[in-house]
Amino acid sequence: MTSHADRLAALRQTLKAEGLDGFIVPLTDEHMSEYVGGYAQRLGWLTGFQGSAGTAVVLADAAAIFVDGRYTIQVRSQVDGGLYQYRSVPSEPVAGWLAETAPAGARIGYDPWLTTRAFLRGAESQLARKGISLVAVKSNPVDAVWADRPEPPLTPAEILGAEFTGRSSADKRAAIAAEAKKAGAGAVILSALDSIAWAFNIRGHDISRTPVVRAFAIVRDDGSATLFTAPAKISAEVQAHLGPDVAVQPYEAFGPALEALEGKVLLDPSSSVAAIYEALGRGRASLIEARDPTTLPKSAKNPVELDGMRAAHVRDGAAISKFLHSVDAKPPVDEIDASDRLEAFRRESNLLKDLSFDSISAVGPNAALPHYRSEPESKRAFAGEAIYLIDSGGQYPDGTTDITRTVALGTPTAEMKDRYTRVLKGHIAxxxxxxxxxxxxxxxxxxxxxxxxSAGLDYAHGTGHGVGHFLGVHEGPQRIAAAVGAPGVDEVLLPGMVLSNEPGFYKAGEYGIRIENLVIVTEDSRPGDEQPMLAFETITLAPIDQRLIEPALLTAAEIDWLDSYHARVRAALEPQLDGPARDWLIAATDPLPKAAREAA
Structure with missing residues (x-):
């Protein structure tokens, strides 16, 4: 089977044979991960969709694919509209479509290892009015027709030493145990892959762009733990690192281990799939639903982690500066050539483990798509364009980076400069x-x-997301966004948290602008303060293109910030560069002209 039509037809035949009237195909894994390994790319294999979030629903005579606003254009270019209806979430949810489209009394299958209990609760109540039932499958029917599905990876786990983590795994597990006791639980279930990587001070290569190990864990109230992963991943060195209080069992032993648990067990419903609840329900454990106890200490980083993040950003800033100089000196041929060039500069340090996400390398109209991903059929050439946007990041042992720069290729219009400067003003504020x-x-x-x-403009994405320490480039719980009630918006910001600062502007079909740095939440007490105050420390270091700035729109304070920032960039990066790239950096970080300051 080579065509997506053939794959859809084969899945329908399998569903019919299993007595199912439909099946839900989400883009996720057993850990509710944002990015998933190749073995879990069922949605992409079935439909052709290559985005990072989406769901398909297949019925006997209809099918639909559900994506959010980030992928409205992409889904139409990658998924055959003759096979799948396009639906936009959250305005057109999966359960609503099923209630309207599936026949009365239909049996709709779902994989309990890929589905949250919250989704099931909401969907079941909506579908019950039509007699539609949701049926847990024992094996995923997509896997039955995906003949060349990759096997789950067996790449070895790696130790992340205390020189990077600042805390031992034993210390972290003791803190988790203390939280379990406080909640009255005898054990904590960890199912989020970044939580497990953080708690055990291990990293891996099981998911592209996110350095985690495919595993589950149970941490008991005495600090001992069981790590469920492929034994082949755990070398003698890693086992010694884990220590005698950590047992390793096969990944497949997790379900039976859940059934054997007794007493009160703490789990986080946001990362625990329905199958975990079902397994616990078959045993004698009682559940305490609470936030994963690694969440806040993972996000509020310790001094060693923060120093690592700062060092990673100096290294990354040097690579970015070399790249930006090269764009001016010898423009890339096209968007893919550009992103490949930037990755090569990052790899010169010999410390890059991976990119932190697929680079968004976008020229002209493509830059108007905030989550654009360049493909051979969509890539644009640099020639004749005015603006280029590059959003990229790296994974280093001492930190994760994420930076966006928008640069002038030709002569920007007055409108482009106005919009860029408004974005910059917001970034500075x-x-x-x-x-x-x-x-x-x-x-x-x-x-x-x-x-x-103030100019009647806006952008349709969040302003800031949390960032992990050699972990996920998108890390909760903190977030800066306008959407009331959205995850993370109501999260209190704590010292040590790292977030992005990335306002933007996008004119459909013409150009896009975004300026992104990472910041650390820091204590900021000053004489006269009547309460504890916090501030942001910017750690991303790379020039901001002054050719796109309209100086008359900046205040004196904004100019001071920009000049001070560029002075920091120059001081940190000049020793890392030489020759023409160093000369370019010096020119790119010059203070704004005196006339601009006088106008302000």
Whole structure:
């Protein structure tokens, strides 16, 4: 089977043979991961969709694919509209479509290892009115027709030493055990892959762009633990690192181990799939639903982790600067040539483990798609364009980076410069913010949007997301965004958290602008303060293109911030560069001309 039509037909035949009227195909894995390994790319194999979030539903005579606004254009270019209806979430949810489209009394299959209990609860109540039932399958029917499905990876786990983590695994597990006791639980189930990597101080290569090991874990209230993963991943060295209080069992032993648990067990419903609840329900354990106890200590990083993040950003900034110089000196042929060139500069350090996500390398109209991914059929050439946007990042043992720069290729229009400067003003306003302890990310979002709003403009994505330490480039729980009630918006910002600062503007069919740096939440006490105050420390270091700035729109304080930032960039990166790239950096980080300051 080579065509997606053949694959869809084969799945329908399998569903019919199994007595199912339909099946739900989400893009996720057993751990509710944002990015998944090749073995779990069922949605992409079935439909052709290559985005990072989506769901398909297949019925006997209809099918639909559900994506959010990031992928409205992409899904239409990758998925055959003759096979699948296009649906946009959250306005057109899966359960709503099933209630309207599936026949009364239909039996709709789902994989309990890929489905949350929250989804099932909401969907079942909506579908019951039509007599539609959701049926857990014992084996995924997509796998039955995916003849060349990759096997789950067996790449070895690697130790991340204390020189990077700042805390031993035993210390972290003791803290998890203390949280279990506080909640009255005898054990904690860890199912999120980044939580497990953080708790055991291990990293891996099981998912592209995210350095995690495919595993589950149970941590008991005495600090001992069982790690469920492929034994082939655990070398004698890694086993010695884990220590005598950590047993290793096969990945497939996790389900039976859940059934054997007794007493109270703590688990996080946001990362625990329905199969975990079902297995616990077959045993004698009682459940305590609570936040994963690794979440806050993982996000509020310790001094060793923060120093590593700073060092990674100096290294990464040097690579970015070499790349930006090369774009000016010898423009790439096209978007893919550009992103490949940037990756090569990052690899010169010999410390890059992977990119932190697939680079968004976008020229002209493609830059107007905030989550664009260049493909051979969509790539644009650099010639004749005015603006180029590159959003990229690296995974280093001491930290994760994520940076966006928008640069002038030709002569930008007055409108482009106006929009760029408004985005820059918002970026600076957020970077300069002081706020009392207890402030939530959603309270700060307007700082980045205000100058666009004043001109009747906006952008349709969040302003900031959390970033992991040699872990996920998108890490919760913290977030800066405008959407009321969205995950992370109400999360209190804590010292040590790392977030992005990335306002943007996108004119459909013409150009896109985004300026992104990473920041650390820091203590910021000053004389006269009547309460504890926090601020942001910007750690991303790379020039911001002054050719796109309209100086008359900047205030004196904004110019001071930009000049000070560029002075930091030059001081940190000049020793890392030589020759023409060093000369370019010096010119790119010069203060704004005196005339601009006088105009402000």
């Amino acid at each position: 957020l970077a300069m913010a002081r706020f009392p302890r207890g402030t939530r990310g959603g309270q700060l979002d307007i700082l980045a949007r205000q100058f666009l709003w």
